[in-house]
Amino acid sequence: MVELESAQLNVIFHALGDVTRRGMLSELSGGEKTVGQLAEPFDMSLAAASKHIKVLEKAGLIRREVRWRTRVCHLNPGPLASAHAWLREYERFWTGRLDALEQLLREEDAHNPASREGDDP
Structure with a gap:
């Protein structure tokens, strides 16, 4: 199949x-x-x-x-649904990767107060 x-x-x-x-x-x-x-x-x-x-x-x-x-x-449009389902797997992959990057950047900002917006370097 x-x-x-x-x-x-x-x-x-x-x-x-x-x-x-x-x-x-x-x-x-x-x-x-x-x-x-x-x-x-x-x-x-x-x-x-x-x-x-x-x-x-x-x-x-x-x-x-x-x-x-x-x-x-x-x-x-039926076959387009099959292609979309296949692509959706990669959407999940990239969404997960971007979510992990966002979390990493938030943690980095939390540990480095000088990088916060409005702070002087």
């Missing part, structure tokens, strides 16, 4: 590793868009946009449907 999750996270982070794809996801957070609408802000061809969209689809971050001759894309 862990290997499957790891493989899926690799695909998600690969998709998120490109500024154009992150921009496309941002555009989709406002609602569905056609492939042409997704390509427009990036001044790219439909073929280039389609390649980015395929990477996002492979990661499960978007889904595409065909309406007549138009392809419409929708955001699928």
Whole structure:
């Protein structure tokens, strides 16, 4: 199960590793868009946009449907939750480290009265 999750996270982070794809996801957070609408802000061809969209689809971050001759894309936020959960572990790590640093600095200030605000050196 862990290997499957790891493989899926690799695909998600690969998709998120490109500024154009992150921009496309941002555009989709406002609602569905056609492939042409997704390509427009990036001044790219439909073929280039389609390649980015395929990477996002492979990661499960978007889904595409065909309406007549138009392809419409929708955001699928579920996989972002997996990535966020993974990142949250590192948030806890850094929060703990910063809390320890803050405590150390407070202790240092308590033992060194000259470093207190308003005191003359």
